[in-house]
Amino acid sequence: MxxxxxxxxxxxxxxxxxxxxxxxxxxxxxxxxxxxxxxxxxxxxTAPQSKPAPGFDKKQFSTSLPTSPWVIVNKQHPLQPKTYIPPDLTPVGNGQYMRAEAAAALSHMFDDAKAAGLTLTAGSGYRSYDTQVSVYASEVRNFGQTVADSESARPGFSEHQTGWAIDISGGGCNIGDCFGTTPQGKWVAANAYKYGFIQRYTTANSASTGYRAESWHFRYVGPALAQEFHDTQASSLETFFGVSGGPNY
Ligand SMILES: [Zn+2]
The missing domain is CATH 1.10.287 (Helix Hairpins)
Incomplete structure (x- = not known):
């Protein structure tokens, strides 16, 4: 109950x-x-589809450290410090030097050119700050400062001081516009990317680089970036990475 x-x-x-x-x-x-x-x-x-498609990683290397193969040196961006001396400078023939990685790639390229019946030589590789002082002074003396600034870099502003740049000679043309018209120059223009080099100064990119076209001047950036430049027909390091440049200091 x-x-x-x-x-x-x-x-x-x-x-x-x-x-x-x-x-x-x-x-x-x-x-x-x-x-x-x-x-x-x-x-x-659906989440992965909203992320950017996997592509070329532009952050892989620095564009400002002088030791980086992607360093951008132009009239807006001198080497830091201006008296920088690269490590592992290696002979590339003709009394010239480049960074070891670039020297090995250049040697490979020269060997393949030779196998194709074309002899290439190193015209000018690494140039020290002090060398650039005299190169620039001589240009100013001979042609005046305006012409000197369009063809030669002021000390501390030359890509040659990084150890990643090379002026190539061949076909009877030693560092001049004639190089682009020789079979040697045409072969390098067509094949340099396979070895990690780009033609740094072209008619198309002079506004962003600040230099007139130089068919003889090649810059080592490594095979991945050189391939990307080739595949996407990139114009200059400045436009590719969105870094300032141009003709004015
Ligand atoms: Zn050069």
Whole structure:
């Protein structure tokens, strides 16, 4: 009796507890229903598509450290410090030097050119700060400062000081416009990218580089970037990386 009476009194509470329980089960089953799961799956399936497509990693190397194969040296960006001397300078023939990695690539390129019947030589590779002082002074003396600035870099602003640049001679043309018209010059223009080199100064990119076209001047940037330049027909290091340049100091 006592028990029955107790049950009667507690029945509303019991129904309340059961209702709360049912509500809980209902909401759990909604959030874990197949429809909800499908939503989650489709979200995670579409997520990768919203990320940028995998492409060339432009942050792989620095464009400002002088030791980097991607360093950009121009009239807006001197070497830091201006008297920088690269490590591992290696002979590339004709009394010239480049960084070891670039020297090995140049040697490979010269060997393949030779196998194709074309002899190439190193015209001018690494130039020290002090050498550039006299090169620039001589240009100013002979042609005036305006012409000197369009053809020669002021000390501390020359790519040759990085050890990554080379002026190539061949076909009877020693560092001059004639090089681009020789079979040797045409072969280098067409094949240099395979060895990690780009033609640094072209007619098309002189506004961004600040220099007139130089068919003889090649810059080692490594095979991956040289291939990317070739594939995308990139104009200059400045436009590719969004770094300032141009003809003014
Ligand atoms: Zn040069």
């Amino acid at each position: 006592r028990y029955t009476r107790l049950m009667k009194r507690r029945t509303p509470l019991l129904i309340f507890v059961i209702l709360i329980g049912l509500a809980g089960i209902f909401s759990y089953s909604r959030s874990h229903s197949p429809a909800a799961s499908t939503d989650k799956v489709s979200h995670s399936a």
